[in-house]
Amino acid sequence: MSGNYRKEKNCLNCGHHVEEHYCSHCGQPNLELKEPFWGFLGHSVGHYFHFDSKFFHTMVPLLTKPGQLTLDYLAGKRARYIHPVSLYIFVSIVYFLIVPHALEEKRTKVQEEQEMAVANALNKKHGKLTTKVDQDDLDEVPIVGSYFKELISASDFATLPVPQQQHYIDSLKKVALVNKSDSLNDVIRSFQKILIKTQDSTAAAYLKRQESLPEGKRDSWLSRQLKVKKINAGIAEKENKGGWIKEEMEKYKPKQYFLLMPLLAFFIMVNFRRNHIYYIDHLVFTIHGMTAYFLISILTQPIKKYVFGLDSTLSEIIGFAVFLGIVWYLYSSLKLFYNRTRAVTIRKMITLMFVYWLALFITEKIVEMTIMYVLH
Numbered sequence: 001m002s003g004n005y006r007k008e009k010n011c012l013n014c015g016h017h018v019e020e021h022y023c024s025h026c027g028q029p030n031l032e033l034k035e036p037f038w039g040f041l042g043h044s045v046g047h048y049f050h051f052d053s054k055f056f057h058t059m060v061p062l063l064t065k066p067g068q069l070t071l072d073y074l075a076g077k078r079a080r081y082i083h084p085v086s087l088y089i090f091v092s093i094v095y096f097l098i099v100p101h102a103l104e105e106k107r108t109k110v111q112e113e114q115e116m117a118v119a120n121a122l123n124k125k126h127g128k129l130t131t132k133v134d135q136d137d138l139d140e141v142p143i144v145g146s147y148f149k150e151l152i153s154a155s156d157f158a159t160l161p162v163p164q165q166q167h168y169i170d171s172l173k174k175v176a177l178v179n180k181s182d183s184l185n186d187v188i189r190s191f192q193k194i195l196i197k198t199q200d201s202t203a204a205a206y207l208k209r210q211e212s213l214p215e216g217k218r219d220s221w222l223s224r225q226l227k228v229k230k231i232n233a234g235i236a237e238k239e240n241k242g243g244w245i246k247e248e249m250e251k252y253k254p255k256q257y258f259l260l261m262p263l264l265a266f267f268i269m270v271n272f273r274r275n276h277i278y279y280i281d282h283l284v285f286t287i288h289g290m291t292a293y294f295l296i297s298i299l300t301q302p303i304k305k306y307v308f309g310l311d312s313t314l315s316e317i318i319g320f321a322v323f324l325g326i327v328w329y330l331y332s333s334l335k336l337f338y339n340r341t342r343a344v345t346i347r348k349m350i351t352l353m354f355v356y357w358l359a360l361f362i363t364e365k366i367v368e369m370t371i372m373y374v375l376h
Helices: 037-049 054-064 068-074 084-102 109-114 119-123 135-139 144-150 154-158 162-178 182-199 203-212 221-232 235-242 244-271 279-308 313-338 342-375
Strands: none
Touching: 054 068, 054 279, 068 279, 068 313, 084 244, 084 279, 154 182, 162 182, 203 221, 244 279, 244 342, 279 313, 313 342
């Protein structure tokens, strides 16, 4: 540790005699009380991040030698490393401050055009929305690009009465017959979903619509019950206004991931039960693995969004490379730590990935249902 050591041999913290630079009773360094600003700042940052060798001694093997950090920690080589839980807490805080924002995709030009299209065919004659399209309108939009500039927005469409929404969709279908466009068909499908939501604005309207459908196309009994409860709680309207459920779910993701780690460690213990090691060892292995995943995401997600753009080819390449890297990391760490054959390791790795994905999906649904029906 840098700094000027005191000539006096009494510990300022506990009063015991100090043989060299550290008190043998409480461990405090016998440093001078007064130090320059940069020394004070360096000590503060160094202590928080364990920069006096611990931080980098932990990061390098964690990212470059999968499984080795866990082996060293369980072998008792701990003084040089940050404690697994402390490391996970710090990295996860940084992860949830950075990555969710880096995953928020900005509206692409195509999406904006899709929300502004076909008004040439629908409003040029009258200067306002019309629900009828005739051949003259179609003649004015011979190519797809020309009508994508003035498509009515989804929010404006949602404010129309049900009959007008239906007429508007029918008009778009007429345009789609002339201009073969997958993008326009996507717009039609999105508007049809809005139409259904509008029709189901009350529980009575929803149940009436269900009765009018053929039996094979009706929702199941459980789905109808959940839908009725959702409508009565006013959830459908809130979802249309702001996507508040997703915002609430983001607040619970740190807890969700933290609580899933013991479950993942249990899955690993079951899969590698023939290794006959303690559950806590599996848990330390899992904590190190999740920490490495968070670090990789912290490094790559901002680059994808702010350097190349989320929808760019380079970002897709980076995403694919990260996926391959995670698979390699998981395989290498499992192979080293559990010392099983290549075939066994690959088989168990695939099993663990599927089981963890399933657990993540189920817990997300539980969190979503809890937010909708308990918290609101």
